[in-house]
Amino acid sequence: MHFLKKKLGKMSWKKLLAGALILGLIVSVVAINLVRNKNTAGIPVKTAKAEIKHIQDNVFATGRVRLVEKQEFYSYEETTVKEITVNPGDPVRKGQVLGLLDAGELDDQFSEAKANYAVRQSELEDALNPRQEEVDKLKADYKRAGADYKNSQKNYERTKQLFDQGAVSAQEMEAAEIDLTAKETAYVNAGASLKIKESGPTGPELASLKAQLEQARNRMELAQREFDRTTLTAEMDGVVIAVEVAEGDHVDPGTRLITIGNTDKVEVTAGVSEADSGRLKTGQKVKVTAAALPDREYTGVLQSVSPGALVEAGNQGSQIEVPVIVRITGDSEGLRTGYTVDLTITTVDRDKALVVPYEAVVEKDGQHKVFVVEKGVARERKVETGLDTELYTEIKSGLKDGDTVIVSPGNIEDGARVSASNNVPPAGGDK
Amino acid sequence: MDTQDFTEGESKEPGNKGNLNLWQRISGVLWGGPVKTFEDIVGRPGVAAITVLLLAVNFILFLPTIPKVKEFTLWSLQNNPQTASLPAQAVSAATTWAVVVVLVASVLMPLVMWLIMALLLKLFNAFSGENAPFKTLFAVTAYAYLPVLLASVIHTVLVVLSPAQNMHRVNTSLALLLPGDKIDRLYMTLAQIDPFFIWGLVLLTAGGSVAMKVPAVKVGMYVAVLWVLYVLGMGLLSPLPPAGM
Numbered sequence: 001m002h003f004l005k006k007k008l009g010k011m012s013w014k015k016l017l018a019g020a021l022i023l024g025l026i027v028s029v030v031a032i033n034l035v036r037n038k039n040t041a042g043i044p045v046k047t048a049k050a051e052i053k054h055i056q057d058n059v060f061a062t063g064r065v066r067l068v069e070k071q072e073f074y075s076y077e078e079t080t081v082k083e084i085t086v087n088p089g090d091p092v093r094k095g096q097v098l099g100l101l102d103a104g105e106l107d108d109q110f111s112e113a114k115a116n117y118a119v120r121q122s123e124l125e126d127a128l129n130p131r132q133e134e135v136d137k138l139k140a141d142y143k144r145a146g147a148d149y150k151n152s153q154k155n156y157e158r159t160k161q162l163f164d165q166g167a168v169s170a171q172e173m174e175a176a177e178i179d180l181t182a183k184e185t186a187y188v189n190a191g192a193s194l195k196i197k198e199s200g201p202t203g204p205e206l207a208s209l210k211a212q213l214e215q216a217r218n219r220m221e222l223a224q225r226e227f228d229r230t231t232l233t234a235e236m237d238g239v240v241i242a243v244e245v246a247e248g249d250h251v252d253p254g255t256r257l258i259t260i261g262n263t264d265k266v267e268v269t270a271g272v273s274e275a276d277s278g279r280l281k282t283g284q285k286v287k288v289t290a291a292a293l294p295d296r297e298y299t300g301v302l303q304s305v306s307p308g309a310l311v312e313a314g315n316q317g318s319q320i321e322v323p324v325i326v327r328i329t330g331d332s333e334g335l336r337t338g339y340t341v342d343l344t345i346t347t348v349d350r351d352k353a354l355v356v357p358y359e360a361v362v363e364k365d366g367q368h369k370v371f372v373v374e375k376g377v378a379r380e381r382k383v384e385t386g387l388d389t390e391l392y393t394e395i396k397s398g399l400k401d402g403d404t405v406i407v408s409p410g411n412i413e414d415g416a417r418v419s420a421s422n423n424v425p426p427a428g429g430d431k
Numbered sequence: 432m433d434t435q436d437f438t439e440g441e442s443k444e445p446g447n448k449g450n451l452n453l454w455q456r457i458s459g460v461l462w463g464g465p466v467k468t469f470e471d472i473v474g475r476p477g478v479a480a481i482t483v484l485l486l487a488v489n490f491i492l493f494l495p496t497i498p499k500v501k502e503f504t505l506w507s508l509q510n511n512p513q514t515a516s517l518p519a520q521a522v523s524a525a526t527t528w529a530v531v532v533v534l535v536a537s538v539l540m541p542l543v544m545w546l547i548m549a550l551l552l553k554l555f556n557a558f559s560g561e562n563a564p565f566k567t568l569f570a571v572t573a574y575a576y577l578p579v580l581l582a583s584v585i586h587t588v589l590v591v592l593s594p595a596q597n598m599h600r601v602n603t604s605l606a607l608l609l610p611g612d613k614i615d616r617l618y619m620t621l622a623q624i625d626p627f628f629i630w631g632l633v634l635l636t637a638g639g640s641v642a643m644k645v646p647a648v649k650v651g652m653y654v655a656v657l658w659v660l661y662v663l664g665m666g667l668l669s670p671l672p673p674a675g676m
Contacts, residue, residue: 019462025626026585029603033589036607037597043510410512420613 042376042419043412050356050395050403057348057389059279063270063326065290065339070241070261073232075101075251084247086258090240098240098258101230101251110223117216124209127201138194145183145190152176152183238262241337266332267303270343271312271321279347280305286326287344293334302345303327348387355392360405361385370399371406373420378406380414453480460574460634461581469571469638473563476570482542485573485580489538492587497530502595504529537583541576548572552639555653560643571638575631582627603627620666632658 082100086092159176162168201209241259245251268288272280282305288298306323326343328335335341360370361383368385371378383398399405404420406412451459451471459468504526508514517525549569556563582603589601604625606618636654640647 015462022462026581029582029585029607029626030589032607033593033601033603037589037593037600040594040596044507408512410515411510 040417042417045373045378045409045412045418045420046407047373047404047420048357048360048407050354050399050401050405052352052354052401055348055350055353055355055387055389055392055394056346057279057387059272059276059345059347061270061272061276061324061343061345063268063324063341063343065266065268065335065337065341067241067261067263067337068265068267068327069236069238070259070337071235071238072259073098073257075253075255075257076226076229077253079104079230079251081245081247081249081251081257084243084245084258086240086243088240088243092234092238092240092260094234094237096234097231098234098260099232101232103227103230106223106227106230110220110227113216113220113223117213117220120209120213120216124213127206127209130197130200135194135197138190138197142187142190142194145187149180149183149187152180156180232258234260236260236262261337263337264332266328266335266337268300268326268328268341268343270324270326271310272305272324272345274309274320274322277305277309277322280322280324280345281347285346285349287346288326288328288335288341289344290335290339290341292336292339296334298328298332298335298341299330300326300328348389350387350394353387353394354396354399354401355394356399356405357407358388358391358393359408361393361395362409370395371409371412371414372399373404373406373418376417376419378409378412378414378416378418453484456481456574457577461577465634465637466641469574469634469641472570472574472638473567473642476564476567478566478570478573481570481573482545485576486538486542488580489541489583492583493534493537496533496587496590499590499593499595499598500530500533501526503598506596541579545569545572545576548575548635551657552635552643552650555639555650556643559649560645563642563644567642568639571642572635575634575638578627578630578634579625582625614671616667616671619669619671620662623662623665629658 080102082102084099086098092098156176156179159168159173163170163173200206238260239262241261241263243258245255245257251257268286280302282302284302286300286302288300290296290298302324304325309320309322311318312321324345326345356370361368362370364380368383370381370383372381373379381398384396386394386396388394406418406420412418451468455463456468456472459465459471505522508517508522508525514525546569549565549572552563552568552572553565556568586601586603590598593601602622604622606622606624609618609621632654633651636647636651639645639650639654643650
């Protein structure tokens with residue numbers, strides 16, 4: 001003790017102070033650590049607050065703009081473009097001629113078919129409605145044949161009396177009989193011809209005439225259609241979208257020549273991945289944006305969802321997609337046909353819902369449950385869930401706004417000590 | 432820190448360069464009189480003995496923590512939903528890997544740190560003071576590490592005494608004063624402010640001043656600026672640990 005006093009006495013106050021500080025530091029650090037670690041640390045967990053927020057769930061897809069109403073002109077045979085009267089962007093009216101193709105022999109074929117039809121038509125007309133002159137002539141023929149027949153009868157009777165008296169030969173008698181038969185036949189034929197003319201054709205003859213006329217008409221219409229195709233005529237009001245040929249161009253069958261359409265009515269066709277397709281319903285709101293128009297946002301509705309899925313080949317292999325059509329409901333100005341657009345289809349939209357991250361809800365014993373952190377202890381709670389979005393699950397009952405829940409509780413048991421080391425930052429709710 | 436001469440009768444006179452042995456240098460740096468001790472170190476900057484000693488002590492301090500490191504790793508894996516169902520082989524590999532990481536961090540990292548600090552002093556020396564050999568500056572940084580080694584001893588003792596689950600809560604920095612276990616930017620910043628490390632920086636300043644024959648204030652400003660940048664950088668820019676860990 002005396003030695004220690006002597007030793008300390010020799011030390012300067014600065015050294016003593018430094019020693020005391022070092023000792024104090026060590027003791028403090030040890031003491032605080034011991035106090036802090038008195039209790040076993042809880043299981044580190046990620047937590048989040050149950051919050052009331054606007055939830056929205058979206059399905060994303062990329063589509064292509066197309067016109068709802070459009071007319072495309074194609075060449076139907078190998079020919080030459082004679083004339084083009086419009087340019088892209090020109091407004092057009094229904095009935096307006098946009099261009100002409102070389103008709104070639106189609107003009108002659110149409111004229112010939114038309115003439116043939118006229119002949120057939122005339123034949124049937126004549127058969128059904130005979131001219132009076134012809135009827136009168138047949139009547140006169142019939143009358144004359146009747147008179148000839150009567151004369152022949154009188155001649156026969158006179159010749160027969162003379163033959164019975166032996167005044168004429170058998171040969172003369174036979175000649176009178178032949179003449180009578182011939183006149184009778186002519187008389188009957190004349191009567192029949194008159195009757196046929198007056199009553200018109202019947203049965204197979206009439207059917208044949210009508211069939212010939214119908215055939216002629218079909219040929220004429222076909223020839224007309226083929227001829228008309230050489231005149232490119234607008235069938236709707238609209239705008240010239242594309243002119244793909246020039247005057248003098250030689251075109252093959254199937255070549256697209258001109259496209260016109262109504263730019264006020266556009267729609268978007270897209271493919272939605274099969275994983276997302278189950279959330280789609282017609283009538284859902286759609287936000288449409290185009291890379292070409294970064295400052296514009298268009299609105300639309302999901303008009304149709306295909307009942308079948310298609311296998312689409314992409315850069316990353318084939319994928320299964322469900323075709324959908326989105327109708328643009330608002331102003332579509334600037335949205336050009338052929339543009340690639342991004343679609344945000346809103347499948348869920350709820351203004352106020354109590355939600356937790358979907359990973360906080362677990363299914364145990366056929367029930368939905370969450371673990372609420374109360375004073376550092378995990379408490380299991382049964383909850384009733386509602387809507388599910390990509391990030392959140394709506395809680396209809398079992399939780400209140402502000403409750404702290406464990407996200408991805410894993411093997412946590414009811415009553416376990418937990419340590420919420422890092423809360424999940426509150427997301428915006430909307431995605 | 433105290434800068435006056437040694438007066439202990441049993442010690443060799445520290446002002447005479449190269450007269451102190453390793454133990455006298457250690458006690459002198461920590462408590463006896465750092466400036467005089469550093470004068471002795473600068474006069475005869477033997478680095479091998481102090482380097483081997485410090486690395487050996489670090490390794491010895493690492494050994495009793497191995498079971499705790501394994502137990503803590505296992506507990507963490509079991510309580511993390513992402514790793515709870517790992518196969519036994521993967522768990523075993525992760526546990527071994529954790530021990531290796533701790534070994535590297537506790538034994539080899541100090542060596543890297545001394546090299547970096549010596550290089551920074553050498554950089555300062557390029558613009559200020561008399562030319563000091565790199566070996567001398569390295570010796571200064573190694574001896575300046577002694578307070579941190581003291582903190583390591585305390586840390587090891589506390590880890591051994593604490594349950595494995597609390598291993599990550601053992602701390603000697605100001606983060607110790609924060610309530611709860613929340614690891615946020617404040618925690619990350621305070622975790623860089625360790626009194627033992629600051630003590631080491633003061634010693635580094637004193638040793639650097641002696642080695643380069645530059646006023647201590649000048650070296651102190653340089654060291655302080657670098658340290659503040661380090662604290663802010665680590666506190667504000669380093670990634671936070673994943674939630675739940």
